[in-house]
Amino acid sequence: MIEKQCTCGSEKHHRNLYDGYGIYLCKVCDDCEHNKLNNYRSDIMDRYDTCENIESDGDWDGHWE
Numbered sequence: 001m002i003e004k005q006c007t008c009g010s011e012k013h014h015r016n017l018y019d020g021y022g023i024y025l026c027k028v029c030d031d032c033e034h035n036k037l038n039n040y041r042s043d044i045m046d047r048y049d050t051c052e053n054i055e056s057d058g059d060w061d062g063h064w065e
């Protein structure tokens, strides 16, 4: 018999959690979804732009062309 309860011990049914790209992250329920999200980047649900400026704070002038 397959248990559908969440692993956090809430005894609630779990569901699959995906990030903004639709990539599977983990199983969550209403009780632990927020806690588990805290383990990931705060912007994981956003389709963040991959830009070469993202890791550099050198010549960033604060606005997009």
Ligand SMILES: [Zn+2]
Residues within 6 Å of the ligand: 006, 007, 008, 009, 010, 028, 029, 030, 031, 032, 033
């Ligand atoms: Zn849970």
